[in-house]
Amino acid sequence: MDPKHDAPTEFIPRVPDPPVRRRGTRWLAVALVVAVLTVGSGIVATRHWADARPVAGDPEVVATTPIVRRDLSTTRTLPGSIGYGPARPLAGHLAATVTWLPRAGTTVKRGGQLFRADDRPVVLFYGSIPMYRDIAGPNLVGRDVRVVADNLRALGYPVGRQPSPGERVTPRSPARNSTDGDDRATGAAGAAAAPHRVRSGEGVLTPALVVAIKRWQTDLGVPATGTIPVGHVEVASGAVRVDAVTGQPGDPAETPLMSVTSVRKVITVGAELTDAASIKRGDRVEVGLPDDRKVPARVVSVGRDLVVSDSGIASGPPLLTVTVAVDKPQAIADLDSGEVQVHVTGRTAVDVLVAPVEALVALREGGYAVQAPGGLVAVRTGMFADGWVEITGDGLTEGTEVVVPA
Structure with missing residues (x-):
């Protein structure tokens, strides 16, 4: 074995760069790119929003109206x-037979004929009290006598002097007509009654008034007795208009005959x-x-x-x-x-400070305020009417401008 080649060689593996380091570098690069892109996008977005917003310093337009002083009323x-107003029924007040009635729509004035009973006119007088008794007997005193005197005077008949309130007169009962046995007065004095002190609003059947009655009766075409039996005169507050006729000739006069209005x-x-x-x-x-x-x-x-x-x-x-x-x-x-x-x-509220209702601002803590030049001013409200509200508040005077919805 060749020692040069056969000798075992120590293997030293190449240690690569730590993967974390390489990965961190790669992600760092990516992060930089994203950051750049993000920053760039942010700049673009910022410019976009800036273009959509109002230019700083432009004044905001608001509508105002002055507080005024005036009267308010609900x-x-x-x-x-x-x-012609509500109609009221009219019936006669004498035991007789109706012989004539007016037509609907007829106007009857003072001294005019309302209807005829036993072929005698029943006449209208003006006054506030009905004729509830015969007007007969010297010195008869009462408000009904005053009605007769006032109406005859208004119709042009001289009635002479009427006793003043506080004067004393002695009424006498009417004398009976001894020739025919009825109860009509002859004008001669009957039994005397206790003296009467004339009160305000009362009239007295004086000799002069008796003469006026006779003249009126002669012109009316009825016997001139100088007395007025109950039922021969009807009293109303003024002229009447016949609204509808409900009776007919031949009916008893004491039944409803017509309805009348003003x-x-x-x-x-x-x-x-x-x-x-x-x-x-x-x-x-x-x-x-x-x-x-x-x-x-x-x-x-x-x-x-x-x-x-x-x-x-x-x-x-x-x-x-x-x-x-x-x-x-x-x-x-x-x-x-x-x-x-x-x-x-x-x-009614007279001479008060008022503002349009829409100028009121509801406060979170309760109550109302108005927007004045110096800011919100708390107000106390009074009457509301016709779109206005009565207000009082510190510094608020006539002419102060307050904000209203535009």
Whole structure:
């Protein structure tokens, strides 16, 4: 064996570079490339977002409105209708037979004939108390006598001087007519009663008034007795319009003969109790007419009796009738009927600072604020009406600009 070749040779394996080192180097290179790409992408993305954003320093446009000082009021709108108001039945008050009745639509004024009974006219007088007894007997005192005196004077008949409140008069019972045995007064003095002190609103059947009655009766075409039997005069607050005739000739005069209304056109409103409770006679209202005009008006009466709603809904609430008269009757003279809107003013705040409701900002801790030039200002709110709100707050005055949605 050749020692040179046969001698065992020590094998020293070549140790390669640690794989971790080579792998780390390779991943490091990859990481550098990714980093470069990432940074590059980041630069591009950054530029992209920068282009989409508003340019710093551009002012933001907002809308503002000044705080103003004015009156606020809550208004309710109720439906109404044009007409002559509610009709009321009219019946006679004497035992007689009806011999004539007027036509529907007829207007009867002071001194006019409402109907005829036993072929004698039953006349209309104006007043606030019905004729509940015969007007007969010297110095008869009462408010019904005052109705007779006032109406005859208005019709042009001299009634002489009427005793003033506080004066004393001695009424006498009417003397019986001894020739025919009836109870009609002859004008002669009967038995004297206790002296009576005339009160405000009362009239006295003086000799001059008796003469006026006789003259009126002569012109009327009836016996001039100087007395007025009960039932020969009917009393209303003013002229009446015959709405419908329910009787006919031959009927007893003491039955309902017709229904009458006022001659003045009015607005009739059916108001629920919650609305009617705050409406009073004399209250000012505004009426919206069918032609879009708005006219001033006032409440002339508020009914006391509940009526069933005529809306056709069986479960509808009962209503109170409120009657409204426009200030200028000619405004509705050409409208025989029609639906209107009645605007009733409720609570009112006078001369207060107000802002549009949309100017209010709700605070997280509760309450409201407005955005003024110096920042948010907490406010106390009062009445809300018609899109406005009453506000008070530190530094807020008339003319202060507040932000509203654009």
